[in-house]
Amino acid sequence: MKIIKTIAALKMLLEPLKRAQQKIALVPTMGALHKGHVSLIAMAKKQADLVVCSIFVNPTQFTDTKDLEKYPRPLEHDIQQLEEAGCDVVFMPSVEEMYPQPETWQINLGAAEFLLEGEFRKGHYQGVTQIVKKLFDAVEPDLAFFGQKDFQQVLMIEKMVEHFNLEVKIVSCPIIRENDGLAMSSRNIHLTAADHEHALVLSKSLEYVRNNFKSKAIEELVSEAKTMINAEPGVALDYFTIVNGETLLPETDKNAPYLVALVAAKVGETRLIDNMLLH
Numbered sequence: 087m088k089i090i091k092t093i094a095a096l097k098m099l100l101e102p103l104k105r106a107q108q109k110i111a112l113v114p115t116m117g118a119l120h121k122g123h124v125s126l127i128a129m130a131k132k133q134a135d136l137v138v139c140s141i142f143v144n145p146t147q148f149t150d151t152k153d154l155e156k157y158p159r160p161l162e163h164d165i166q167q168l169e170e171a172g173c174d175v176v177f178m179p180s181v182e183e184m185y186p187q188p189e190t191w192q193i194n195l196g197a198a199e200f201l202l203e204g205e206f207r208k209g210h211y212q213g214v215t216q217i218v219k220k221l222f223d224a225v226e227p228d229l230a231f232f233g234q235k236d237f238q239q240v241l242m243i244e245k246m247v248e249h250f251n252l253e254v255k256i257v258s259c260p261i262i263r264e265n266d267g268l269a270m271s272s273r274n275i276h277l278t279a280a281d282h283e284h285a286l287v288l289s290k291s292l293e294y295v296r297n298n299f300k301s302k303a304i305e306e307l308v309s310e311a312k313t314m315i316n317a318e319p320g321v322a323l324d325y326f327t328i329v330n331g332e333t334l335l336p337e338t339d340k341n342a343p344y345l346v347a348l349v350a351a352k353v354g355e356t357r358l359i360d361n362m363l364l365h
């Protein structure tokens with residue numbers, strides 16, 4: 087596996103492969119890799135000739151400086167994980183490499199930018215789409231793999247791709263969970279054993295909704311899920327909602343074509359998100 091730190095070196099490495107019509111996949115990450123990330127690499131390997139994984143903790147998408155400072159950065163562990171996963175290239179640029187000067191970035195991501203995570207983390211998706219565009223410019227991938235875990239993120243990246251009319255194909259991959267149901271996340275490292283137990287209410291409430299979807303009204307399911315979460319000690323709910331997966335607006339019609347339940351909550355000191363497709 088090649089370890090590359092500059093855009094120039096990356097372009098030099100990829101150019102002959104592109105000329106030889108090789109399919110290149112990009113898996114953008116912020117490191118602290120777990121099985122969720124590894125599953126994206128595995129999916130990418132199936133669909134491309136060469137897989138580039140980027141590791142970059144992007145400052146412009148953090149709305150809380152403490153969250154940015156304490157974001158885990160276990161680089162040696164990450165490199166080993168990527169070697170084992172069969173990744174071909176890891177791109178690990180510095181902040182200066184990606185942002186040689188401060189930049190203003192405002193693109194129209196549509197009304198959904200300001201809902202859910204966008205409401206709780208102002209400007210988050212401008213930061214996310216900015217760095218993903220920079221990574222796309224550096225790699226010029228044919229395909230890019232993202233996790234459904236960050237459901238709204240995938241939607242926002244699709245909007246950015248539309249905005250710039252890019253040719254890259256966005257692939258959304260299923261959520262990988264611990265055996266007990268907790269969605270894997272780099273932030274889980276901050277959970278104490280008690281937090282971890284409390285955090286299970288998030289996946290349990292989503293499962294409850296999915297299992298009872300046929301027999302109950304959406305309003306009732308949302309209300310019951312919120313009651314479950316609010317009853318759990320150490321968990322402060324930001325939102326639990328069932329929405330149209332394209333607009334992210336709340337939906338009450340069970341026959342709507344694309345429904346997803348999304349939840350966000352602070353568990354102890356750690357903010358977690360999770361979601362489940364309903365059909």
Ligand code: AMP
Nearest residue numbers: 115116117122232233235236261262270
């Ligand atoms: P992050 O490093 O948290 O920015 O995540 C990098 C990519 O991995 C994003 O596309 C995430 O959606 C994806 N990802 C994170 N956690 C999971 C998971 N549990 N299952 C599948 N994909 C995930």
